[in-house]
Amino acid sequence: MARLTIPKEELLRPGHAACPGCGPALAVRLLLKGLGARTIVSIPASCWTVIAGTYPSSALGVPVLDTPIESTGASISGLRAAADALGLEGLTVVGLAGDGGTADIGLQALSGMLERRTDAIYVMYDNEAYMNTGIQRSGATPLGAWTTTTPVSASARGKAEPKKDVMSIVLAHRPAYAATANPSFPEDLVAKAEKARAVHGARFLHLFTPCPPGWKFDSADSVAMGRLATETGLFPLYEVEDGRLKITRRYSRLKPVGEYLSRQGRYSHLTPQEVDAVQAEVLRGWVGLLRREAEAGPAHDAPSASLLTR
């Protein structure tokens, strides 16, 4: 028998209300394996509000606070303050928000929580649109993607704007730990959750979570779609600790991004030229990531005093 590469304990229960093949469901199942049972989760309005279950049942083996969509960052700040006031030790406070609840509606509370150095983990599970309400575009929807509010017609080509770079916004706050992860790489995701749990201060995880109904692909292909996103360089896996960026899944050659785009109905209208434009953008991002990784070093951490006037 093969050794288990991730913890066996399940903190997600069967019977939850996620769609078949749901990326966010798999991501949170793995996330909780890394975070452990001594965790409390705050969930704003999102698919996960529904997945976690309706009264009187819960799909999570940890306590859950339901919170308004804009309040994730504020609610985990409050949970941390309450836990500290009660003297609860070893408790991991987690906010679990979608991309709309993070990149758009919850951005202010996220910024506040990061700036205050709140001792909590903010998790954005990114399915690249408001999926729970029926596929409306969010700030995190990629360029060219079809949604019900970015239609494809004679005069429109899906979303006209590029995806909001939430990680750069987060890194500008200099969090204690930040990482990207993808449930198609379970060991990497669990390791990052374990690492985030061990660090104190404000932490952020960006989880890439394919959505079969929203992206228009077969539920069986959910894991394959996540793998392709990383193998094409479209969603690189990396972590940032004390400002040092480290790529955790490295490729000497990336797969062409068309292999990923062509398998999703939301991109079925893209012309070869439009695919080429996405390809160029992905390569720019990958090269930029390699450069940022190379830059991170002791010299960067401690600027020389000779830069100052006397």
Add this chain to the structure above:
Amino acid sequence: MQEVRFLGRGGQGAVIAAELLAQAAFLDGKIPQSFPFFGVERRGAPVTAYARVSSEPIEVRGSIATPDAVVVLDRGLLRFAGATDGLRENGWVLVNAPASVQAFAAPAGIRLASVDAARIAVDHHLGSPTLPIVNTAILGALARVTGIVSLDALERAIAAAVPRKPQENRAAARAGFEEVRPLTDPRSRLPLPPPRPRRELPLPEGPLALRSSEEILTASWRSLRPQIDLSRCTRCNFCWKYCPDVAITLDAEGYPKLEEEHCKGCGICAEVCPPKTIAMVAEA
């Protein structure tokens, strides 16, 4: 007043069926109402929609607890309790089923009829053979067995409201009207669950959700099931590792076991299995 409950899966057209029935009733000079149940609108998940038809103004607005007829667009849903909940005495259960299914077991006081709406839909090029759009065929059958609307009004409602293939949909409704047959054979091949008593949920005083979601049997969402060939299994545990529904467990020796009651049939396990020992097969 007559009340009809439609049961289907996301994508089969149950909501549109309820709307078309209401529009046909209006053309018959009746006062109709139709609306879907707002629940977990997930792909493959059971969908419920309602229609009321009356000759008087309808005062009630709530969901239908005591229907006169239940229309079942996917007979796989009959395996789960709830299909006939609250059905009135001598109420109709109309099931989409092939002609080969001759016998259902109906508790006393329930009238059963079936129509091969899937075959009719395929004959009229409505949907695909794997996902036929059965709603207009089964509405024709409903018009015949209950008389709730006239076939003429139904055809006119379809012609006015169905944007694609209106002629094919009208023909499917006529075929459903002609081909529907009552089922009276008492032998049990597809057991119909008895209605469940209504349950009231008291508001708790402590934390809200104390029960596990495991009591929710999401297997009802499934049309395909994974079949694991353990003789070729290498115990790599990929199927367990990647299951979003926590529906595969590992035994003491590391072999996977399917949790039948919760698997939603997404097919990820079959896709990620390196030696391809898992096949997705149709539910009976």
